Amino acid sequence: MLSLRGVTAHYGPSQALFGMSLDIAPGQVVTLLGRNGMGKTTTIHALMGIVAATGGSITLDGQELIGQPSFRIANLGLGLVPEGRQIFPNLTLMENLVATASNHLGRADPWTVDRVMALFPELADRAGSMGSLLSGGEQQMLAIGRALMTNPRLLILDEATEGLAPLIRQKIWAALGAIRDEGLSILVVDKNLSDLLRLADRHYIVRRGQVAWQGSSAELLADDGLRDGLLGV
Numbered sequence: 632m633l634s635l636r637g638v639t640a641h642y643g644p645s646q647a648l649f650g651m652s653l654d655i656a657p658g659q660v661v662t663l664l665g666r667n668g669m670g671k672t673t674t675i676h677a678l679m680g681i682v683a684a685t686g687g688s689i690t691l692d693g694q695e696l697i698g699q700p701s702f703r704i705a706n707l708g709l710g711l712v713p714e715g716r717q718i719f720p721n722l723t724l725m726e727n728l729v730a731t732a733s734n735h736l737g738r739a740d741p742w743t744v745d746r747v748m749a750l751f752p753e754l755a756d757r758a759g760s761m762g763s764l765l766s767g768g769e770q771q772m773l774a775i776g777r778a779l780m781t782n783p784r785l786l787i788l789d790e791a792t793e794g795l796a797p798l799i800r801q802k803i804w805a806a807l808g809a810i811r812d813e814g815l816s817i818l819v820v821d822k823n824l825s826d827l828l829r830l831a832d833r834h835y836i837v838r839r840g841q842v843a844w845q846g847s848s849a850e851l852l853a854d855d856g857l858r859d860g861l862l863g864v
């Protein structure tokens with residue numbers, strides 16, 4: 632469904648991606664792993680058109696995404712839960728949820744406010760609260776709900792559970808598991824390897840802007856040296 636081939640990206644004169652290649656099939660859950668500063672966020676930003684890729688190819692069902700504006704890429708079915716959540720502080724939770732809602736792909740059973748509230752029941756009581764007054768956990772659940780309300784084909788999470796309490800993290804992993812079980816493709820960056828091993832089918836370890844290793848959860852679990860060497864966990 633989604634394919635990156637030899638993607639390069641730069642920040643001014645400094646190169647951040649040195650030929651990233653990866654594939655995501657329909658219904659697949661894929662992780663991007665790697666130490667800080669290796670290029671995970673840049674890969675996601677290149678995908679979304681937030682950072683302009685300077686070379687290579689990014690295709691969604693054969694359609695080239697490089698060069699397209701972010702809003703069009705979102706309309707084609709890529710839903711981003713950004714690092715830092717980026718909740719609108721002066722809108723209520725409900726307003727945040729519906730602000731960017733859409734169904735550009737004409738999904739027969741679209742995400743609704745009720746479905747998001749069923750996925751994250753703790754959001755219902757906070758519907759009228761301003762974004763700025765929500766806890767980090769509430770903001771992250773809202774950010775996931777907001778992305779789902781765009782009815783994406785691929786949900787992309789950059790740091791899915793960073794800075795959240797263990798109980799909240801568990802709720803988010805459970806929700807992502809439920810979304811996966813419904814057949815939605817997910818690309819996720821996070822530091823909690825054990826949760827990622829349970830959730831995902833395939834893992835890509837990113838090192839210096841390219842893929843240093845790729846494989847299944849079983850392969851990654853079996854290789855202590857790989858985890859120590861490339862992940863430092």
Ligand code: ATP
Nearest residue numbers: 642645646647665666667668669670671672673674
């Ligand atoms: P982290 O887990 O710390 O977010 P990451 O794997 O997501 O790390 P990136 O944020 O993609 O890594 O960074 C890749 C490289 O690009 C790093 O060397 C980083 O310093 C550089 N970089 C990232 N953002 C910028 C920017 N806005 N301007 C210049 N260099 C940047």
